[in-house]
Structure formats: structure tokens, C-alpha cells
Amino acid sequence: MNRKFLALLPLLAFILICVFLYQGLFANPRELQTGRIGQQMPSFNLPDLMQDDKRWQQTDLEGEVYLLNVWGTWCPTCLAELGYLTELREQGVKIVGLYYVQSYDSDFDGPFDMASLRDEVSTMLNRAGNPYQFNILDLERTLALDLGVSGAPETFLVDSNGTILLHHTGDINPRVWRAKFAPIMQELTP
């Protein structure tokens, strides 16, 4: 290689980096490709958030199109989307909540304080609206892990066969609903 080319090399490398940085600027870093789309809902057996003796399995959910909304009272964006989600429920959309406990570790933190969590949940839902048919409690975050959840809020659209059709990161608002969810919903409901 001659000297002139060697001297140009750093500039070329830098230009390449800049191209990627420019693209990266307009890509949403929170947009994840989880690879769960098109797959079956993972199997689970988890307790209900509000009732002590009730448990839920993936088979309980099959037969209907539903949204699985990952949320928590600790998450301000979740609070913000509750209002719109409640409107959707009133329009007949079935929404199931997956309550995501942020940092509980049974080895370190001792028994979980269910009473105060239920208290917080009812206060928040009474204030902002309750869009949920029911809530599944994912205390150890196992289902969230299987679903590739990276935070809250996140929402999955699942069809009546239990196939995941959509994974949305971030809140649901009228704009997101029209752009991402409504077209798929229309196809599903003849």
C-alpha cells in the first residue's frame, strides 16, 4: 500500500463511523427486535394479582384476541397510558395486565408485601382508570423474561391461537394505536 492511501485510511474509517452514527440517531434505541413475533405465547403458571387462590395459565387466555400489557405502579409512563387503554377496553378490546415487579429478589428481600402492593394498585387504577380484565402477577419476572420484556410499559398483541403478532415498547396512545395496532386488529375481526 502506498503512503497516500495509508494517510487517507483514518478519514475513510471516520466517514464510515459517521454514516452509522447518523442512521443510529434516527433509529429508536429502545426499539428491540425480540424475535418473539410469530411465536406461541410461552407457557406459564402464575398467580392473580388481586386474588390469593386464583392462578392463570396460557391456556386460559386462548380463544380470544387480547393485549398483554406489561406495567407497574412504579412506572410513570404506565400511569400515563392507563386512560387511553381504558377507552380501548370500553370499545371492546380485551386487555390483560402483566404486573411487573421491578426489583424484588426472594433471596434477599424476605417475604413479599402483597397487601401494600394491592393497595397501591387499586389506588392507581381507581384514579386513572382500570383497563384490565384481570392482572397476572409476575413476581420473579419469569414470564417477562420469556417474552423478552426489557421494561415497562410494553404491550403484546396475541391472537386467538396464542400467537404473538406484535410487540410494542413504550406507551400506547391514539397515534401508536392507529399506526401499529388498528390495522392488525381489523384483519383479525371480520
Place this chain on the structure above:
Amino acid sequence: MIPEIGYFSLTLAMVLSVLLCIFPLWGAHTGNLRLMRAAPSLAVGQFVFVLISFAALIYASLTDDFTVAYVAYHSSSTLPWYYKITSTWGGHEGAILLWLVMQAGWTAVVAMRSQSLPWILRARVLGVLGFLGVGFMLYTLLMSSPFELLLPYYPVEGRDLNPLLQDPGMIIHPPLLYMGYVGLSVSFSFAIAALLTGKLDNTWAKWSRPWTMTAWGFLTLGITIGSWWAYAELGWGGWWFWDPVENASLMPWLVATALLHSLSVTEKRGVFKSWTVLLAIAAFSLSLLGTFIVRSGIIVSVHAFATDPDRGLFILAFLAIVVGGGLTLYALRVSQVKSEGRYKLVSREVALWLNNIFLVVATLIVLLGTLLPMVHKEMGLGSISIGEPFFNKMFAILLVPFAILMGIGPLLRWKQNKWAFLQNKLLLCALASIAVTSAWLFLGYDVVAPLTLLATTLAVWIVFTTVLDIVDKTRVHGSLLNGLKRLSVSYWAMVLGHVGIAFVIAGVTLTSAYSVERDVSMKPLDVVSLNQYDYRFEGVKDIRGPNYSGHAGVVTVLKEGDKVARLYAEKRQYDIGMQFMTEAAIDAGFTRDLYLALGEQLSNGGWSLRIYHKPHVRWMWLGGILISLAGFMILGDKRYRSNKKREQKSQPEVA
């Protein structure tokens, strides 16, 4: 009124920096001495106005002026006064203003301490610095002014400074880091000025060296304190996370380290010139790239600053102009540069060249590890994440040859060496390091992993070879004391830097290998033992701070029945925002840290506690401080003190 003065003053500073960019560069181009002579006063003037602007923001914060949006979002009236001051760089807009203060400050110091430079070079250096100032000020004024007002409806109370940032480490960490980042812009300006002038001689290297060393010293100290802050404040005993933002500060450091070694070769031997210039450009480019990564939200990180594509676009455009321009100039000019010196395979030149190769490879590893997840995703290959295991493995592999070389390098002479002459001494050093390390580890610990032994041996090896070198160099002067006096300041800086690295290697190795942690549930007067220390839980008491309340777990630490320390592991809840914070209690020691974090109260009335025993963890930061001292020591070297009386008289050459 005061915030308006701040904004107005910044506008004036911007006008001055535009002039600072145009006058000297045009003057140098046309050979107009009067234009060039304007540069130093413009530089100082720019600094004064930036300083006024910064003072205005501090004043607004101290007086709880919540009409200023920045103050309302990052401070509160209950915050102690010192955190009110530090809150001025706790958020994006204020941090950039602090950056400006540093930029203008360095420019002013360069202007005042560069009398011995030929006017044509001095003017170009200041002109380039002025150009950088214009970029950053334009950004502040247009995109991220900290003086935006919340009128007419302003809040009666501020949102408070993030509790994580309410820590002494946070008071000094960002200013030091910025001093380092911005200081590298001086090396950059020297490189660009030298390329513009077309004279890459050893005089250039000699001028550039003290600035680079000082900036590097600040950068080292900034990174060290950042690591200490993470350890003390984040509550789980970690000290480095390979987070993109940390990587962003490590990359310029690695390149700057390569640069100052390369500069020494260029100064003393007149070789590696084009390489040294490239490193000077790269070091500051990586500082800018780091800023871009941190501020644009292009990569999700725990440091998560506000994300705003417009801001990112501005910084990227600025980056493209500065770095792209610099590299274009490099490509145009550097092929004309010729190296003069000659050297053999076994020589200090080759040792330093290898040092540079290792450091640059390390930088590329960090750069790839940081950017690859993003590139991978954009090429449609899916999301991946690159974390600790990758970086740890790569750095462990690089460390072995690097540390061996670090021991040998200083013993070599310029130009050539007889290998046979060194062979025996080095062998002796190697055997001694293995023997001493083995004795140390096998006597002190039950289990010694091969890798732990290897890494610790390397640290000891660096110390031994350094001592050998000192003995060698002093022997020729008769008595030891006489010999020690004759060693130069730069030499001592090297010794300090290398010993510092040895401390970092030993600290990281030993604390990674021998840290022990235990999660326990304790009731009052329960005792738990961990590594010969007994921890007696005395109970929990309520605490009340200036802007938080909470409780502290009180633990008495005993060793063989004697009291070692009483620790207060706190759980704080801040009044505004109601955030919970774990404030770990640390009993620091030269050979071990005892580290305690309080968990929740359990249903049986006991408390959960996490106890860490961390041997030699402090060596890491001690090493960091030693290394940064090496950077500051060079200011004491007579060769680099600018001679104020020797004002440049000769007319500048016409370019």
C-alpha cells in the same frame, strides 16, 4: 435579570470566539502580525464572559430562582448550598456550560503561556481553539441554553437534584473529566496548527507534550473518581461496568496514553511524526465522539441523559466538521512528512511503538464493543448486547504482553541495545517477581487461581523492573542519593505512572479474585463472621438529613474482640420525588474495604443486610491517583516551563 445577564454574556463570549477563530487564522495565512496579535486578548476576553455566564447560573441556583427552568428541574430550596452549586452541572444544559468554561479556560491559559511560540504557530493554535469554542457556544445558545425561563407560571419548588448525584464524588468528577476532554483539544489544536504550518518537527512535540500530559492527568483523575463514586454510591460494590458512557471516557484516555508515549519519541528522536499527529487528532475526536454518544441518546445506558435527535444531529455535524476536517488535512499533508531517525529491533523506539500498538488495539476493542450493537442492529442482524465478559476477556489477553513490555521498555536505550546485556537482569527480575508473588498469595489466601497468580506477578514485575532501572540509572553517579537527585522530573513521572498501573492491576486482580459477599438477615445483637471480622448488628435508628429522612442500620465491626469500626448503613428517602437510596457504609483500609448495605425489614422483625469484604480494592484508586500525579509532575519540569521573558521578537515567516 441575572439569568438574562448570563445569556447575554454568553452571546458576547460567542462573538469574541468568532473573532478569535477568524483573526489569527487569517492573519497567519496572510502574514498579518497585527491580526495575529489580537488572539491572546480575545481568548482571555472570551473566558471572562463565559465565566460571568457560569456565575449567573450558580447565582440563580444558590438563590433558588425557579423561574429558570434548569434550576427548577435540577435543584430545590432544601438542597445544601454545595449541592446547589454542583447541581449546575448535574443536568445536560449546565454540564455543557461547564464544558464551555473549561474550553474557554484552557484557551485563555494557552494564550497566556505560549509567548515563546512563533507567532504564526501561536495564532493558529488559538484560532483552532477559537473555532472549537464557536461550535460549543453555538450549540449552547441555540440548542441547550441553561437560561430558559419558566415564565409566567414558574414552580414554587424545584424538582431536586437526582439523589445519586448528591455525593462528594459527583462534585469533582465531571469537572475533572471535562478538564481532561477539553484539555485534549489543546493537543488537537497544536496538531492542526502544525499540519497547517507544514512543520512537524520535534519543537512541535516539545510544546505539545506538557499540555497533553496535563490534560491526561485530569482525565485519569476524573475516571478514577468516577469509578470511586460508582463504588460508594450505587450500593452494590461494583467499580467499573463497561457502560457506554464509561467506555466513552476510557477511549480518549487510552489514545492519550499512547499519544504521550509517542510524543516522547517524536521529541527525542524525530520519528513517528505522522503517527503522533494522528493520535493527537484521534484523542480529541474520541472525546467528542464520547460526548456525542452520551448526549444524543444513540445508545441506551444507565447514565441515560435526555435524548433529543436535534441535539444529536448538531453534535454529529460538529464532529464531522472538526474530525473530518482534521483527518482531511492529515491525509493531505502527512505524506510529505519524513522520519529521520534510525533504530534497531531491540531499542526503546520499538518498545514504545509496541506500547502504542497495544493501546490502540485496546481502544479499538472498546470502540467496537461500544458501537457494534448499534451497527449490528442497523444492518438488520437483530439486537445484540456486548457486556463485561467480552471486555474483561479481551483486556486480560492484552494485559500480559503489555505488562511484560512495560517492565522491559524503560530499561532499553534509544536506537539500539545489546539484548544479552539485559537478559540476565530481566531473568532475575522475573524469577524474583514470581517468588515474591507466590509467597504473598499462597501464604495469604487458601486458593490461588493461575490467572490471579499471573496477573499479580505482572504487577510485581512492573515494580521490580522499575526499581532495577532506578538502581541502574543512579549507580553511575557514585552514591545513591547523588544519583537520585540527578534523575529528571520526567523520569520520576514515568516511574510514578508505571507503579500506578502496577497498583491498578494488583487491585483489580485481587479484589476480583478474593471479594466475598454475604446476604444475611440479622436481629439486634446478632453476630455474623466473614473473613475474620465479626459484624454485630446493634439495631436500626432513624436519621434525618437536610433534604431526606430514613433509617440507618448500626453495625459494630470487631476483629478478635477488638472494635475496628462502627458502620451506619443508610436507607434514605428524599423529600422531593420520594426516591429511596441505599447509602452504603464503608470502612476503608489499605488492604481491605468492609462494605455494608442495608436491605428491607423482614416479617420476623430482622433486617436484611449485604456485607462485602473487598481486599485491596483501594489500590485501584490509589494507582489512578499516582498515574494522574505523573501527568501533573511534568509541569515541574524546567524544560517545559515557558519562558515569559523571552517574548517572540522575530517577524513571523509568511506562509
